[in-house]
Amino acid sequence: MEPFKMIRYMDEQGNKQDIEGAEAITEDLAKAMFEKMTLVRTFDRKAISLQRQGRLGTYAPFEGQEAAQVGSASALKGEDWLFPTYRDHAATITFGHSLPRVFLYWNGRVEGCVAPEGKHIFPPAVPIATQLPHATGAALAEKWKGTDNAAIVYFGDGATSEGDFHEGMNFASVFKAPVVFFNQNNQYAISVHISRQMNSETIAQKSVAYGIPGVRVDGNDIFAVHFETKKALERARRGEGPTLIEAVTWRYGAHTTADDPTKYRDQEASVQKRPQIDPLLRLERFMKNEGYWDQDWAEEVRKKCTETIESAVAEMESFPEPNVEDIFDYVFEKPTWTIQQQKEEYLQLLRGNQG
């Protein structure tokens, strides 16, 4: 018996699987998913190209992980909470983050951390796994306030080695917090392959230790990700507590634009995987199989996405200059005398420079 079998709604050739839930896939859903995945892929490629031109700082690409992020984040409802890492912009964009702001974040602007009004999207967690307990806490608050809102928290395979992973999951299971722990197993933590990260066969099976459901999905199958996340969120809303989802996926490129993947893996092999695993290609095949595909429509989608991203870049680049005072003004609600004094001295020095 394989206790944590990989769940698929469509196979690699895009054939619909005979699995409960697959009948819910509609043409509209398929088209919406294709549009979102195309948008975030355009974003990702643009970000890399801007970084290479020196118009963006170090960037963490996610190409290959679009289905995992878009599929899961599109299962949320408006008032839910989303706790991302530095690689989860596809999820935050899907959930309604502003494109220019996400670009700004990678340009070293703190404004990039601020999601649109009314959206509970937390700034990306940079230290590994620290966001898991936060999500547990935010979810518990919703439960204790009596809402049916839930939280989703994203993390990589490497994150499962940190203590915070255990602590966040354990609290959530003890208190039945309405939170979905969404793992993207892209099989590498920078250069360290998962076989060096853990000795367990799957990440999903770690749920057993916490007495919560564990789900292993094909992270490149957008429908599997979407519907399984939806189920987990519904369980959470019904008061049945957390779920651990492992979405098995792959990052084609480097860990960040400062990383050289050829040091630790064969990049040629990574490229060659694409026809089998690429989440967009798979959806395209599926749509063709189901008779949903329309080439003109697809071209139109791609064109629109390019335009949307270009205009986001323009907006990012025309954003007002950063305000020096911001570094002093948001440490406390009211600055302490130390910060106040340091701010005054520094601003005086800057004024002196101008005069």
Next chain:
Amino acid sequence: MSTTMTNVQKLSLVQAVTDGLRTMMKERKEVIVMGEDVGKNGGVFRATEGLMEEFGEDRVIDTPLSEAGIVGTGIGLALNGFLPVVEMQFLGFIYPAFEQIMTHATRIRMRTLGKYSVPMVIRAPYGAGIRAPEIHSDSVEALFTHMPGIKVVCPSNPYDAKGLLIASIEDPDPVLFMESMRCYRSTKAEVPTGKYTVEIGKANVLTEGEDVTIFAWGAMVVIAEKAAAEFKKKNISCEVVDLRTLYPLDKETISASIQKTGRAVIIHEAHATGGVGSDLIGLINDTSFLYLKAPIERVTGYDVPVPFSALEDHYVPTVQRLVKAIDKVIHF
């Protein structure tokens, strides 16, 4: 300083670190290197480049992503015969290991009346000014100088980096070895190929001067030397002291310099409050209060998290800020 001068080679600071590790791994089989990405990848800054090929996977170990695990396991290895040199990928990610360092690495000797000890080195790149993402730029040496039971070392040049690293590996107690990312590749200098040490706890008078002493470490040494050069043009001579070790401070060198110049400016990129600068002022009060001709000035990072890269330059002390402080003590 003991040297078996054989040959010299031109190395950057990060290459000097690699060379120091290699030298000690060759000399003592107990020395092992552990951390995230230190093996196949050779470290994200290439500080352990080539070591896995040379010494094998048993001595250069890619660990799971867990700072508490790395330091905690390192403690166990150290108290049972190994000499682990563990890498924190960035000082800003050392916090999960804080408990292991604070409550165990630093106290085992005391708790066992010397029966066990932890001869471990924790290497950690640190500091702002290289446009790294959030948290990567922290400069929190004071958290560790405040801990009883660990030495804190911070070289500013390739020669010191290798010599101090070897001394740290040979030290019978835990050492936090801070490597300035800004200094990693900024210059190359001559470094002996063989084994040599730079004594822990000894500051270095880099430039002699009469009128004012500038105390600095790590990346701020470069700023201090630039400011000293500016004042030289105005016939004011600055003595630049590179502290090199932040715990324990070099009482003799520090007080001798103050007693000569009578004025001091301290520069550090760490936050002002509770920074190592405060300790230095305490030490100067204790040893040399009556020699002072002016209150001691501090040029530091502010009491704010290191800003995102777009505003980072407003945080890190500059030559201009240092010059202003020096002017103030000279014209007090």
